[in-house]
Amino acid sequence: MRANRSTTRKRQFSSTFLVFSFSFLMIVVISSGLALGWQFLMPQKDTAENIHIDKGIEKAPIRITEAENATPVIPPEVISLPPPTTESGKNMEDRAKNEYFDDAAFVGDSITTGIEIYDIMTNADVFAETGLGLYNILDRACIKFGEEKVTIPQALMRTKPKKIYIMLGGNSLGGNATGGYDASALEAYKKFVETLASQNPQSIIYIQSVLPVNEAKFKEKYKKELTNKNIDAFNVDLKAMSEKNGYHYLDVASVFKNEKGEMPAEYTPDGIHIRSEQYNMWFDFLKENTIK
Amino acid sequence: MKKLLILLAGLLVFSACGGKAAPKTIDMEGFTAAAVEKLKEDDELVKLSAEKAADFYDLTFDGLGEYIIYISGTRATSDEVCIMKLADNGDAVTKAKESVNKRLTEQKADYELYIPAEFEKLNKAVVLSDGNYVVFVSGLEADVVKQLIESNKK
Numbered sequence: 287m288r289a290n291r292s293t294t295r296k297r298q299f300s301s302t303f304l305v306f307s308f309s310f311l312m313i314v315v316i317s318s319g320l321a322l323g324w325q326f327l328m329p330q331k332d333t334a335e336n337i338h339i340d341k342g343i344e345k346a347p348i349r350i351t352e353a354e355n356a357t358p359v360i361p362p363e364v365i366s367l368p369p370p371t372t373e374s375g376k377n378m379e380d381r382a383k384n385e386y387f388d389d390a391a392f393v394g395d396s397i398t399t400g401i402e403i404y405d406i407m408t409n410a411d412v413f414a415e416t417g418l419g420l421y422n423i424l425d426r427a428c429i430k431f432g433e434e435k436v437t438i439p440q441a442l443m444r445t446k447p448k449k450i451y452i453m454l455g456g457n458s459l460g461g462n463a464t465g466g467y468d469a470s471a472l473e474a475y476k477k478f479v480e481t482l483a484s485q486n487p488q489s490i491i492y493i494q495s496v497l498p499v500n501e502a503k504f505k506e507k508y509k510k511e512l513t514n515k516n517i518d519a520f521n522v523d524l525k526a527m528s529e530k531n532g533y534h535y536l537d538v539a540s541v542f543k544n545e546k547g548e549m550p551a552e553y554t555p556d557g558i559h560i561r562s563e564q565y566n567m568w569f570d571f572l573k574e575n576t577i578k
Numbered sequence: 579m580k581k582l583l584i585l586l587a588g589l590l591v592f593s594a595c596g597g598k599a600a601p602k603t604i605d606m607e608g609f610t611a612a613a614v615e616k617l618k619e620d621d622e623l624v625k626l627s628a629e630k631a632a633d634f635y636d637l638t639f640d641g642l643g644e645y646i647i648y649i650s651g652t653r654a655t656s657d658e659v660c661i662m663k664l665a666d667n668g669d670a671v672t673k674a675k676e677s678v679n680k681r682l683t684e685q686k687a688d689y690e691l692y693i694p695a696e697f698e699k700l701n702k703a704v705v706l707s708d709g710n711y712v713v714f715v716s717g718l719e720a721d722v723v724k725q726l727i728e729s730n731k732k
Binding site for chain 2: 396397400403416417457507508554556560561
């Protein structure tokens with residue numbers, strides 16, 4: 287009985303083993319077939335071999351020779367972004383740095399005094415005074431040197447700056463009977479600049495345009511008129527005079543004009559003077575417009 | 579008992595009449611902030627650094643302690659707020675007043691022909707001393723300045 291039971295068990299084991307072996311083989315064959323079929327049917331993904339990077343030039347633009355529509359994964363260290371630009375579209379790399387103004391002097395009236403009061407460019411000299419105009423700037427001793435007060439030309443001769451930035455005229459452009467600016471203003475300006483140029487042959491002279499005004503605010507505060515028409519006319523002549531005499535004209539006024547060609551009301555408390563934020567706009571413009 | 583009560587009453591009278599109250603100090607930050615707040619509608623006032631304040635006000639005299647000075651940044655107005663704490667209420671106060679008046683004279687010269695309305699404001703500027711403090715304000719009425727000083731005493 288024992289022998290018989292043992293033979294039956296061996297037969298049962300053999301048949302079970304065959305069934306399992308066959309099943310296993312079938313699974314292997316089907317899986318392989320499916321895998322091959324999948325690879326054949328599906329489109330190829332891009333690989334690193336599709337992207338040719340010129341390793342000889344660091345940060346060079348990446349050239350893709352195949353699979354134009356692919357979006358390759360590129361190591362971040364070789365991505366080259368274009369230089370950042372300012373709002374005016376100029377490259378930041380073209381902008382002068384603050385050090386450019388180390389040997390600069392700013393000359394002007396109350397608007398220019400704000401450069402010092404607001405700490406806009408502390409490395410530059412500011413020779414300016416409230417109320418200065420084209421007719422008193424040569425003679426008025428208003429710049430402190432210790433206990434002494436000197437005129438602006440005297441201050442410049444003492445400090446010998448390499449760059450002189452002038453902004454003047456706003457206080458001297460009252461209209462005349464024909465509606466234009468007073469012609470003597472340009473003559474006075476010319477005389478002042480010629481004096482500075484002859485006394486400071488080492489200096490680059492920048493002539494900055496007269497800033498526009500907000501006519502309504504100006505009239506409300508000062509009970510008189512100063513028009514952008516007059517200022518624009520003066521600036522046209524100032525530019526011509528500058529170019530004729532080899533000075534560098536800077537159209538700073540363009541920074542402060544709205545679509546109507548006037549100073550936006552929010553830039554100014556009284557129609558003519560500018561707020562702290564506008565000094566930053568001014569200096570952004572200066573940094574983008576320098577002589578090397 | 580009666581003698582004891584008389585002694586106590588005497589002590590009370592002595593402490594009430596004989597003790598001198600310590601001088602009050604002015605919260606300088608509080609005073610200038612309140613004054614600037616009243617002036618800010620017309621102009622942007624800028625707090626001067628110590629170096630610049632010394633230059634604008636010629637602060638070279640002895641006995642000068644802390645000081646806070648705000649001036650017009652835009653120069654559209656002659657508004658100005660200044661308070662100085664001096665070492666004593668004698669010589670130093672006199673020197674501080676001289677310094678303030680010199681500044682006031684310069685401001686008047688700048689604005690007289692330039693903006694006559696601001697010149698008028700400077701003519702009404704407040705210069706006063708309170709103990710060992712000197713105060714100068716252009717742009718606010720004297721009553722307002724005095725009230726601001728009182729409300730910032732502690």
